[in-house]
Amino acid sequence: xxxxxxxxxxxxxxxxxxxxxxxxxxxxxxxxxxxxxxxxxxxxxxxxxxxxxxxxxxxxxxxxxxxxxxxxxxxxxxxxxxxxxxxxxxxxxxxxxxxxxxxxxxxxxxxxxxxxxxxxxxxxxxxxxxxxxxxxxxxxxxxxxxx
Numbered sequence: 599x600x601x602x603x604x605x606x607x608x609x610x611x612x613x614x615x616x617x618x619x620x621x622x623x624x625x626x627x628x629x630x631x632x633x634x635x636x637x638x639x640x641x642x643x644x645x646x647x648x649x650x651x652x653x654x655x656x657x658x659x660x661x662x663x664x665x666x667x668x669x670x671x672x673x674x675x676x677x678x679x680x681x682x683x684x685x686x687x688x689x690x691x692x693x694x695x696x697x698x699x700x701x702x703x704x705x706x707x708x709x710x711x712x713x714x715x716x717x718x719x720x721x722x723x724x725x726x727x728x729x730x731x732x733x734x735x736x737x738x739x740x741x742x743x744x745x
Contacts, residue, residue, distance in 0.1 A: 616685025
């Protein structure tokens, strides 16, 4: 197990903190996906109803995350006390950012369709997800499904 800790400060205006108990590799895979694509370059993440955090580079965004190995017993205690996630982890904000970035607010149907394909790929085969994203959205490389 791993503990994903999020800790950052936005322009001395707000602290963003949270954690998630990672029982598998899915969240470290998300961080790898972001690190190896341009997905998170120059993004604004909305937190709450009228606050947002801007990230000009993925390195700044990735700097807010830290993964710490924990034992199964430690993970079970954290889950029992706080649930699998506590505070703000920013990962759940990716879906909205994906839709806004690639399609604008007018075509969430297409974004949802692509997200339904991309999300399980990131969780199960992050290398293929990186290749799929780069081909379909940045015209880089080859389609992993071309035969």
